[in-house]
Amino acid sequence: MKRRIPLTLTLVLGIVMMIQFFIPHQFSQDFKNTALEWLRVIGGFAFIIGLASFITHHYTKIKHKKEGWAYSPIALGALVVMAVVGLIGRSPNMNWIPVTVQGQQISVFTYLFSNFFTHMMIPLGATMFSVLAFYIASAAYRSFRAKSLVSILLLVAAFVIMLAIIFYNVLPLGDLGEWLLSVPNMAAKRGILLGASLGGIATSLKIILGIERGYLGGTK
């Protein structure tokens, strides 16, 4: 029962949606629209899983005083503050504790929420990725070796693309880069795309047929 119900649901819904694709009749369209609406509603609740695992992860860390546990209260605190500020501050017509910002009266919660986003989340997120530029520079110097025919080809193609970007105004180089992207690159990527699509279809099929059942709970 614990396995049969979910497996049957997947099987039935998967096959029904596949058949729906081939039926243009109104009832089929109505069914599809309802299914999509329900899917959106159900999807709204999916965040619970992420939230639960985040809280338990940090809670156990603090409880057992694992390495680096001191940071966990910071993460949890940030979560609570942002959630409270957002839940209150993003409500329609919210004007608790108004403050004046650039001549507009807005709630202090709304004010904090938008500033937390633009002046904390954006810089933190964007900088985390920009650090990679330094790592690439270092790896370029220390590890990108032209040690085989394959890696020589790869490095040459990469150089052509980078030079084409820098000197795009200089015709032959820019056009060579464009050609590299739209002929050999497109051929390889299309081949890989076709293979990957077949892989995706096969995986979906296995999910529907209940052969692939990793989603039932991770371990066997």
Added chain:
Amino acid sequence: MKKWVPTVIFLAVAVVLIVLAIVFLPVSKSVWVWIAALLTLAIFSILYRDNPIYRIAEHIFVGLSLGYGLAMIWHLALWQIALRPLFVEGRFILIIPIAIGLLYFTRLIPKVSWLVRIPISIALGLGSGIAIPLIFQATIFEQTKASLVLPEMFAPGNPWPGIWAIILIIGIVTTLAYFFFSRKEKSVLSPVSKVGIIFIMLGFGATFGLTVMSRVSLLIGRVQFLLREWLGIIAQ
């Protein structure tokens, strides 16, 4: 070196820079820009080595993101498309998907935690069923069709599109051959797949160059922020 040394160095450098900046530059007067700038520098501090300041900034980010998601999901999803239609507009049919969605909570109750599989299996079943025919249409058919060599590509005076199309088709077929795992060694396909690897490497090379550009762009974006919004060195 002691563990706290980088922290101290970072703080010292930060303080010196801040003082210098306030004295000599048209720095921003907004507290928020300052917070953003200091957080940016905190993340950059990992370039020296892993340190507590970086870890704090990282954990703040993780917490904020999740808190943000929670608030937004309540306002934009649960309220707008589930609860309001149900309670205000009286669309009682929505009780069913809402009940199914609530099953996600059983994850927290060990005894009935298997019930969480029901919403997951519904989402996966619908998703897979919708995806299969559309992937056939959107990639397999569309991409194959777009790869065919057509006579009109060989316009008199400009046969190049046709020639490139032929190379394209050679590249696709040889790439597919490289990933063809049923081929025996020393079969005809071996040299073919060697041609395939050339195309694959040129393709990856292109990705490589572009990835480098991408990362550098992100860095420039951050430096632009520091120099422009914060320090005011670059003109607005």
Added chain:
Amino acid sequence: MFFLLLPFLLTQAEVVSPPERSYDPGMDVAVLAGEVDTLQAMLTQVTGNQVEDLEAHMSSMFTRVYTIDSILKVLMEPEELIVEEIQPPANVKVEDVRNDVGNQLVLRWNLSPDDSLLDGYVLYRAVEGKQEFKQIQVLPPGADSTNDNNDLLARMIEYGRDEIASLRRNLPRAKRALPKLKQDAAKFPQADSLVPGIKNNLVAIILGYRRNTVRQFELDMETAKRNAERVQIKIDSLRGEITAEQTEVFTEHVNALASGMVDLQSMVQEDLPPGAAELEALAEETSKLRAKIQGTTVYRVQKLEADLANLEAEIASLESMIANIAFIEEADLEEYAKSRTERMQGLIEDSEGKLLKNRLSYRYKVVAVRGDLQAPSELSAAASPSAQLFHTQRINVLVAMIFFFSLVTFFISQAKRGKNLFLRKIAGLEAIDEAVGRATEMGRPILFVPGLSTIGDIATIAALNILQGIAKKAAQYDTPIIVPNRDPIVYTVAREIVKEAYSDAGRPDAFNPDSVFFITTSQFAYVAAVNGIMLREKPAANFFLGMFWAESLLLAETGNISGAIQIAGTDASAQLPFFITACDYTIIGEELYAASAYLSREPNLVGTIKGQDWGKATIAGLLIVLTVLAMFGIEFAVKLLTTV
């Protein structure tokens, strides 16, 4: 650092402006219509109307002369034609649209011979056997086909229903709110008279928009007033910016331009035949100059003044709106809601009457119209919009689906029956023995990173399958293996796998429980820890298999410096280049799945790989065959792949 300047020096060498697009033939008429107007105006101004020059100019610019002819015709024969009779369109044909939900018909007819004289065509429809014709569409002259469907009508009906529902919902609310609103409105000076239009508007607002209380109006007004003040201040400050000196320069420029214009005009007059092009250039030049001279300050002042005027008007209207609320009675609300509901109900009924119905047949007539003249066509044959149960243009998708599904299930069942399905060896896999051997010789450990993703990722599962084989070999040679994990579930699975491998090799006692461990879920902290392991323990062989993101670069770089043999594999195509350049062997994309199938021999995996293989072979075959067919001009090849 001279190289910093290099790009700029080089780009200086050859600067190429973007290639101009040639005119889209479909756009010729639109482009030309604009051209003719401006040119005609200019030519008239300079020389009087000379059509030959205009034509020469236009045919030099455009290849499609026939559109010019039609425009010229209109230009040269402006008198109104007097028409006494028009011919009807003929041969009206109706067809059902296939593969739809059954709500549309396609109509085609031959244009009336007097098409160019018509105001347009009007389309009428009647249910088969009934005489009552309803007007459905009005079409412009030149239209010889149309699609009759329920789209627009459905939209109307939905709109009407929404409006009725919101009226019903809001009436009691508005009634409740009204006394309070009137109280607040009393604070404002009374408006001179109640404008009926504003009143209706107000009633609608009070009914429909619950946020729009007087409070909101007041807030809006405050904002508007504040903005007006700001704009005023800005204008004053900008005015201060123009100094006497600037004004002088400005006047100088205008004078210079005026004198220049005269010269240029006379010059143009002299060599007119090819001169149309110069005229154009002149116009452009002049407009640019003018913009420059006007200067941003003047422009901004003007714009701000316009803003100020707008704001003041807005304030006035808001004030009168608020004051007018005092005149609204509860009866007004009711009356408005009632009349509006009636109107919407009328709209809905009318639209519903016009909806095409699935099971009925319809006849059409098309009427040519010019002023009061009407010429109806013959009645069309009857046709009925039917809904289909199978989408015939998707047969190819169905065939492909069935074919591929049977391939996959066939091979899976073959593999399950124990049939040995051949899979080729994979280069990176063969190197595993070499790497493990080297680690044994050097007496150093093996490092295995099973990717950074969760167990739900196919790449992670593939990596764990490969780990099984490696751990077994390590157990046999008694070489230590280190498996750091980022995901807690992957960690438990990996631990079981390594433990099992040791007992399979007959040495369960040699398994060190500390060799498989969980580090942290934080991406960069995990990478820092693994890098630390590589630098401290100096493993002789590094395996990076599974799903990787940006950290691929960091891992591969550190491993490279520590001098280990590195074998990597992932299906993340953006990360593969880093592995290829920094590792000794790389397992590329799908090879990873194949490798895991090859090692584990799990029937599901092997069967799927085989199925996909033959799917790929089919695509490659089709590509070649269909290209050959297409080159011989057989359109079937392309049609076969066209889906809707």
Added chain:
Amino acid sequence: MKFWERLGKIDRRIIYIVLAVVVIIPLILTVKLPGKVRAMPRTKDVFDHIENIDPNGKRRSILISVDFDPQTEPELKPQLEAVVRHAFARNIPLLVMALPIQGTDIGIEVFTRLAEEHNKEYGIDYVILGWKPSPVAVILGMGNFIEQVFPTDYWGTPLSELPVMEGIRNYDDVGLVMDFTGSSFYVYWVYYAHTPYDVPVATGVTSVSVADIYPFLGSKQFIGMLAGMKAGAEYERLVKDKYYQDQDIFLRGTQALPALSASLLVIILFVILGNISHFATRRKS
């Protein structure tokens, strides 16, 4: 040979500093590249398509999907701003949504700023639809009826009360879906919007995914593509030349371009130097 050996063992932090200097100096000196930025054909395609949208016609609106997180914001924001400026200049109604949740507030920030700059009004010239869960269901659902997916806008106002939505019902009234993404959301738009509903789709991506997108460009499933920060600069140039010649607008991407060229060049040099030092020292040993 000792020189190469020592060069090979150089501290990574020195490399970091070199890169930082190469990025900062062109920005501070506000180096301007000579000549105008030449737009790549893919960028031009997007520009031309938006040029040909008739703001009074049937397919008159643009649906902008801000499908990126803060992580890739520096690369995609110049593109987003340039496209929004273009649409504002042409008075095209804009619908703004997001598939990942954090995209909404990035969109709000950009739109509130630019709308003020261009005198555009919320609800009349553009609308923030916001975010809804299950991307596949959202994209497919909007093909049927936008209001079914987004009954209200981001702030809870019913869509039917916003003038901008008048006559915009589903993809049939959308002239272009413009998706900006730092991950693979572009595939969703091809699969679930372009394929079933045949709406023109274009994408603005980080350079990482550019090479992967070419197959879809070749098959015309995307009408065009904006590739990374570079394309942002190109688009800015196209828009400024056509609509804002006399106006001073901040060109985020154009400003960054010299630093981008310089740092790419430095990285190429690093690879070459690294390889020379590697092979020189290896031959010795």
